Amino acid sequence: MQPPPDNERNAVEQANGQPLLDRLKRLGVTAWREPLLCLPKLFQDYSSISTLKQALPQNDVVAGPKLFTLLVSEKAVVLSQPKKRLVMTATDGMLSVKIVIFVVLGVDVPTWKAFEEGDKIHLRGVLQNWNGKLQITGPTLIDPQLVGKVIPIYEKRRSVVADGAIYDATRYALEHHLKETIDYLVESYHGLPEADILRRARLKAPSVEVILRAAHQPTSEDEGMRGIAGMRRLAALSVVENARRLKQRDPVPESVVSIPDTLIQQLTEKLPYPLTGDQRRSIGEIVADMASPLPMRRVLSGDVGSGKTLPIMIAALATQHLGHRAVILTPNGLLADQFVKECKALFGEDSLVISVTSGTKKLDLASNPILVGTTALLSRLKGESPPALFCVDEEQKMSVSQKIELTGFASNYLQATATPIPRTTALITHGAMDVSVLKEMPVVKNITTHIVTAGERKRLFDHTRKVLASGGQIAIVYPIVNDDEQEKKSVVAAAVEWEKQFPGLVGMVHGQMKEAEKVAAVNGLKSGNQKIAVVSSVIEIGLTLPSLRSLIVVHAERYGTSTLHQLRGRVARLGGNGYFFLFLPETVAPETMQRLQLLVDHSDGFTLSEKDAELRGYGDLFEDAERQSGNSRSTIFRCVDLTPSEIHAATIHEALPS
Structure with a gap:
């Protein structure tokens, strides 16, 4: 419940309010211009007082809690049986x-017992008809100074911000720091006049002050909710404007790498096959970005098999040829070696x-090799100047801090992915990153996706026999490598069972194998000697089995949309028909089924990422943010998480219709 007004009085009485501000430090609020940018969650309406007659149950239907102003007609007495309780009688004239208060932990018994006949009390509770008599059980006593007001309720977090701390601070800020808050908020939009901010946020309010007062000091609950809605729109606009500003970087001359067209031509002429139109266009966009004094921030998006690796290779080789360093970050050692x-x-x-993994003992940089590796590069390149070209292959495997650690202010940054993570999707959508999309496929393939439940298990075994009979390979992905308590889900235990059914045809690959074991197992599968691959999701990125026609993911609900799409991309790499099964041995939640259905409905990785972002949220869109999915937060407003639909709406710079 909200704090009593004594706290409000105490706030105003303090000379500078500093103790109030100190209570909000763990929320990130450090200056008096910030408390009014904390959004209320909801409102407690103490402005509407009901009579007992108005609150009477209608047709045996009890109304919700009401606010009553009553006079005590019989003071409280304590009854011990059957449960200890206070009983008093009051009237509205x-x-x-009859008012019943059970004596439990937290009940202020002395206060209730202190009321004398004729005293006025204000309480909130549910009026019931109990054996023909009116009764209110367990009401909340309301401070008289709250009556007639609408009180905002703010967030509280254990060990972060105490109940009432934001309320106290906003009362003080409304009286002493409102103009300072408005000036700070307007300045945060980097030069936009207040009128333009309101227009871009699609608000009809005449000023920011009106919105802030409506949210923090409303005269009605409806006005308060309109204030919250206005603050949410202002917060969404701040997120969008921040994302756009990320692209408005200052020129950095050291980032310029001028790659001549003749060098690109020399490299492409070495290929045994021509580039697709999309590959040529993407290379041209990368070259143009690197020639600009603005460091490149580009996403290279294309489904598995669309040829993302070639633009990366050509850009890296050209960069190296000109004497600059190129670094390519991969999610695992197998993919680094394959690259x-x-x-x-x-x-x-x-x-x-050269490949740089955890097993690499010595790293010679004198000859300026292209470095391809895992996060082992993080420690190996400490103290070195940032690379001129920094590529991240399949970025969902890297945290933001990991990527920032390897790149520098002057680095040209390229992300390659089949399914951009939501944060990247948002940055592309709102202009902070450029995107090159590879849609042309060197080969034509058709992969159908099916969701299979436990009752349809037999379908999978029948399908497996047909694939093997046709000369194809099949992969089964399990989510746990080795777990005694959940053996059936273990890659190791599953491989043993499959080997019993198909002797000599089963290969196993998982992340905990030694590097030499992994290589041997992958080579056995690539050669076609083994037809059934029992794997963990190490197969998801980069590994190619030429004859793979079908892939089954066991406990598909445990994988993200991006990972599942990557797994699907392993099927039919050389073209033709393929099959992808999402096997659900157990019942899953409706929202999980909704997410998996996205894979059935959408085969294009970029479209899939947009739909996934709508479900999961964009994450934080400010620079260096770590949250890469979930609702988006503003760097200016507090206590608000914004949905993708709110972010999208903020890109429409039109006022609301009147």
Whole structure:
């Protein structure tokens, strides 16, 4: 419940209010311009007083809690049986009501017992007809100074911000720091006049002050809710404007890498096949970005098999050829090794490109090799100057801090992904990052996706036999590598069972295997000697099994949309038909089924990421933010999480219709 007005009086009586402000430090509020930018959650309406007659149950239907002003007609007495309780009688001048307060922890017994006959009391409770008599059980006593007001209720967090702390601070700020807050808020939009801010937020309010007063000092609950809605729109606009400002970087001459067209032509001529139109366009966009004094911030998005690796290789080789450093970050060692092998196969064994993993003992940078590796690069390159080109392959495996640690202010930054994570989707949507989309596929393939429940298990085994009979391969993905308590879900235990059914045809790959074991298992599967791959999601990124026609994900509900789409991309890499099964051995929540249905309905990775963002939220859109999904937060407003629909709406710079 909200604090009594004594706290409000205490706030105003303090010379500078500093003790109030100190209570909000753990919420991130450090200056008096900030408390009024904390949004209320809801309102407690003490302005509407009901008579007992108005609150009478109608047709045996009890109304909700009402606010009553009553006179005590019989003072409280304590009854011990059957449960200890206080009982008193009060009247509104027309009807009388029995008031029952059970004596439990937290009940202020002395206050109730102190009321004398004729004393006026204000309470909130539910009026009931109990055996033909009116009764209110367990009411809340309301401070007289709250009556007639609408009180905002603010967030409280255990060990962060105490109940009533924001309320106290906003009372003080309304009286002493309102203009300072408005000036700070307007300045946060970087030069936009107040009228333009309101217009872009699609608000009809004449000023920011009107919105803040409506939210924090409303005369009615409706006015308060309109104030909250206005603050949410202002917060959404601040998020969108912040995302746009991320693109408005200052020129950094050191980031310029001018790659001549002749060099790109020399590299593409080494390929045994022509580039697709999308690949050529993407390389051109990357080259143009790197020639600009504004450091590149680009996403290279394309489904698995669309050829994202080639634009990365060509950009990295061109950068290296000009004497600059190129670094490519991969999610696992297998993919790093595969990248190096493919690069040497396509552009010559003498290509200076090396794999850097946790097992790499010595790193020689004298010859300026292209560095391809896992997060082991984080420690190996400490103290070195930032690379001129920094690529992250499949960014959902990297935290924001990991990516920032390797890149520098002058680095040109390229993300390659089949399914951008929600934060990246939002940054693209709102202009903070450029995007190159690869839609053309070198081969034509058709993959159908099915959700399979426990009762349909037999379908999967029948399907497996058909795939093997046709000469194809099949992969089964399990979510747990080795767990004694959940053996059936274990990759290791499952591989044993599959081997019993198909002797000599089963290969196993999981993240806890030694590097040499992994390589041997992958080579056995790639050669086609083994037809059934029992794997963890290590297969999801980069590993290619040429004859893979079908893939089954066991406990698909445990995987994110992006991971599942990556797994699906492993199927039918050389073209033709393929099958992808989401196997659910147990019942899942409706929202989980909704998320999995996205994969059935959408095969395009970029569209899928947009739909996923609508479900999961964008995460934080300010620079260096760590939250990469979930509702978005504003850097200016507090106690508000914004949905993707609110962020989208903030991009429409039109006033609301009257």
